[in-house]
Amino acid sequence: MDLMRLDSADWLARNAAGSVHSPLPSQRQGTESAPGNSPEDRRLNVEASDSSEPLGATGASGLETPIASAASVDVPDRPDAVDQVNAFAKAMTEDIWQEIVEGLPGSPEEIRKIRLQLADHGWCDLFIGFVLVLEKFGKVLDTVPDKAKRLIVETIRGSSKQEKRTQLTEEVVGMIVDKAWNAFKTAAFAHSPLLGLLASDELLRNLRMLAVFICPAPEKHEEVRKHAVDPLVKDTCGYVSAEAKEWLGKQFDQWVAGVERHVERDGAGEAGRAGEPPIAHSSPA
Template sequence: MAATRKHPENCEKATRPGCKCGNCSGTLHGWSNWVEIAREPEPVRAEKRNSIIDLLKGWWSAKHGAKPKPKTKIHPKEATIDLVRIDCAGWLARSATGSAPDSAPAPRNESRTEAEEAVSGRPATAEQAGERAAAAEPAGLAARVESAPVPHEPGSDRPDEVEQVATFAQTMAKDIWQEVLEELDGSPEEVKALCLQMAHHAWCDLFIGFAQALEAFGKVIEKVPDKAKEVITEAICGSSKQKKRSELTERVVGMVVDKAWSAFKAATIAHSPLFALLSSEELLRNLRIIAIFICPAPNNHREVQEHAIDPLLRDARDYISDETKQWLATQFKQWADGVARPEVPGSREGVGRSEVAPPKQPPE
């Protein structure tokens, strides 16, 4: 029973958490929009990024008594996750054009006067946060980070980083789901219920499972055994989100994993030798970024936070900027240690858990 209705644009360009699209079953939720953002000119991404940061600054100031309160209602965790997504999109874009893959996002335009900036909402500088993050890194972390991938060279046959992410998301989610639908039995009501439950974080769990499988079974894709499918299946069936997916039985999960595994192996080995040129680290990066892009609410999905956002955040290639790390520290306890929070005069809200307070902001 394949979906036939036109897919609603508000699912692909979703700005609020959750996905209840029974048409795509979550296979198109969000990721295509973030891929398009990666294809936009850098000034467009910078404008989107700055608007989110301005909202976060207004929220942070209002939270600690500054007046007037911001007019726009903001969900700070969701907005902070969007900063993560924009950073990932920007990294993909810079790598696709041959820019240094570890370059930081374009700096914010700070031409405004101090009076126009809310001092209580200004995060510490990237240099300050970087020093604290480095001090708090586990010993040996830097040694475990492999060298950066070779940037795509314009004119070469190697798919650029944006195309890699788009292709994997398309072939391992949307395409295979249509095949699964055609093989499902059950009443229309049962199939509809399954479609809605698949939209409840099943696809981000799938990509997280693939990332865990690559981590568990080594670096050479050709040598990853089919037993890896057990890891992927467990990632879905053992997910913190599975309790609300009663229709997503082990049989259905097995069908999805089998088809996604075949699509992944075909893309990386058999039918697309260009993707076979990708290192395991590049494949892991792609899978993690797709998980973040396709997840209906990473701010409320533990597995995506632990197995996608956290590895990218700690990677030396600077997928996620220091400024975004600072805002993550205001919202998520697991990322608070060693990162300076935006300082609020007269309080200790700006003190990172590294026991080193960010410097005082200059007086207005």
């Protein structure tokens, strides 16, 4: 998981530097996106097709000379991936945190417990809830606000980490989701119009990376593995190197093999009483 996080951070850094298509370092060589298939390439293609100016002019020598750069078409540069991730992280955590604290019900001691339990995978579950909403509804969020918010609440309340978070009641989670929902829509569509240009797959990438970065232990959080790690690993844009994919696959296979050996030796029931984790439904690789 550390390798996977490093790869994602490296991809963001290369994107910000304008060299997202440059190869990873030799020891981190991974799957690169096909030419013209990345979000940035798609953006440039759209800008080129929408421009009334030709892409180039043929001179007397028969060589095409470029004219009308992206800047001259007066199309604003969309924020790079780092700025996108920062914008969503700030809007959905820092900007609403004081409002959430002030809205928490109960005594100071009860509020302290709620805050501690929110730190127990509560924020990564929140981001995964938004991932599920985008997967289901795309960017057409204004037409289904109640359904979308309900899905996020159910994601948090139904999380594999919820059993020990007794203070995260329906009321508390609903209030947090409501504030986060408004912050997300503001960041994505209103406050920063440039972010409104992003495609659904770009929004999903940002939210998945945030979930992986903010999660205390992605390897122990089933929802983060399934809805954030898996899609990032499998994405053709090459967010994760071949080396990290190989390690993730090996570690998962070893874990599953260990559980199966324990079950064969002691029986499934006894293994359950011993507190062994169940076999996961999907591989992180």
